[in-house]
Amino acid sequence: MSGPISHHQPDEESPNDAVEAPVTEDQKAQMEQAYAQMRRKLRMTRLAEDIGHKIMVLSGKGGVGKSTVATGLALSLARQGKKVGILDIDITGPNIPKMLGIGQIDLHVEDSQIHPAEGPHGVKVISMAFLLEDPDKPVIWRGPIKLGAIQQFIGDVAWGKLDALIIDFPPGTSDEPLTVAQSLPNIDGMVIVTTPQEVALLDSRKSINFSKTVKIPVLGVIENMSGYTLRGMTKPNSEISVMGPRGVPIETTSDENGNWSVSLEVFKKGGGEASALEMGVPFLGSLPFDPGVVRGGDDGVHRIVADPESDVALAFDRVVQNLMAELDNSKDSAPTIL
Ligand SMILES: Nc1ncnc2c1ncn2[C@@H]1O[C@H](COP(=O)(O)OP(=O)(O)O)[C@@H](O)[C@H]1O
Numbered sequence: 001m002s003g004p005i006s007h008h009q010p011d012e013e014s015p016n017d018a019v020e021a022p023v024t025e026d027q028k029a030q031m032e033q034a035y036a037q038m039r040r041k042l043r044m045t046r047l048a049e050d051i052g053h054k055i056m057v058l059s060g061k062g063g064v065g066k067s068t069v070a071t072g073l074a075l076s077l078a079r080q081g082k083k084v085g086i087l088d089i090d091i092t093g094p095n096i097p098k099m100l101g102i103g104q105i106d107l108h109v110e111d112s113q114i115h116p117a118e119g120p121h122g123v124k125v126i127s128m129a130f131l132l133e134d135p136d137k138p139v140i141w142r143g144p145i146k147l148g149a150i151q152q153f154i155g156d157v158a159w160g161k162l163d164a165l166i167i168d169f170p171p172g173t174s175d176e177p178l179t180v181a182q183s184l185p186n187i188d189g190m191v192i193v194t195t196p197q198e199v200a201l202l203d204s205r206k207s208i209n210f211s212k213t214v215k216i217p218v219l220g221v222i223e224n225m226s227g228y229t230l231r232g233m234t235k236p237n238s239e240i241s242v243m244g245p246r247g248v249p250i251e252t253t254s255d256e257n258g259n260w261s262v263s264l265e266v267f268k269k270g271g272g273e274a275s276a277l278e279m280g281v282p283f284l285g286s287l288p289f290d291p292g293v294v295r296g297g298d299d300g301v302h303r304i305v306a307d308p309e310s311d312v313a314l315a316f317d318r319v320v321q322n323l324m325a326e327l328d329n330s331k332d333s334a335p336t337i338l
């Protein structure tokens, strides 16, 4: 026999060498990718089963208090004994951890799953902020990388069993809510936060249209920074006059203990309710303007935690009650699969 002799090592395990072409590095990588994607999809489905309600919080524009409301909803629910998680998807300005007093931490990773941090009342928190080296440095992630990171973020977090997951987004109806809407199965709906001014309302109408595009129902509109209550004390049963916005005096009378209060419409009032009505979506309630909310946001002690009996904390409880009623409603109207 002439020609080269193939030298097989006797201990080499390749009985099928003769019939199967060797797997290339490229194919291997492709297979691994496909496998990882399948695993992630499976996790998403499991996740959807483990989480009772998935609620997206959106706003037409920034600064209306969306993140404050998202954390407030989570805390109010948790205070009622519910197991709650909050997912902060705002890559450019992730501020939920700060609002909940959670510093820059290293997330615990086990079995290739990320374990959320824990905030007040046991609220579980996952934020893009945890991934940033310096949370004060804005990050510019290119589109596909950002969206890939979001998908991974949703699929790879070990939330455990939750009654509700609140998802906070950057302002507007950008790629982020779209990606979440397309990746996470069985989202209950979206809550739209607005302030009473016309511009904010106009923007919130865009969010309502967005909901139609992605076919996720609007659970309702919340009007934030709606009125500011001024309180004071004087002689019992006396007449008080306070200079309101545009110089219009507001009259009131103190009670038998001398306490009085007037509500000032800082940014007007009632616009959120009117626009909800106009768009045919539920109105979940309004939250007052409260300087303590700003301090709480900066100090990392949410107003609900610092003063659970404050007007704004009680207003959050009412909004949550309405939200739960809406969730029950939408569950009833969904087709039952037997
Ligand atoms: N009801 C409120 N009363 C007073 N200040 C508020 C209220 N809601 C939000 N804020 C303040 O407004 C600012 C913007 O709120 P934030 O939740 O970060 O808005 P967004 O997420 O919509 O950009 C923060 O300083 C926050 O403390």
Ligand SMILES: [Mg+2]
Pocket: 066, 067, 068, 090, 095, 169, 170
């Ligand atoms: Mg925000």
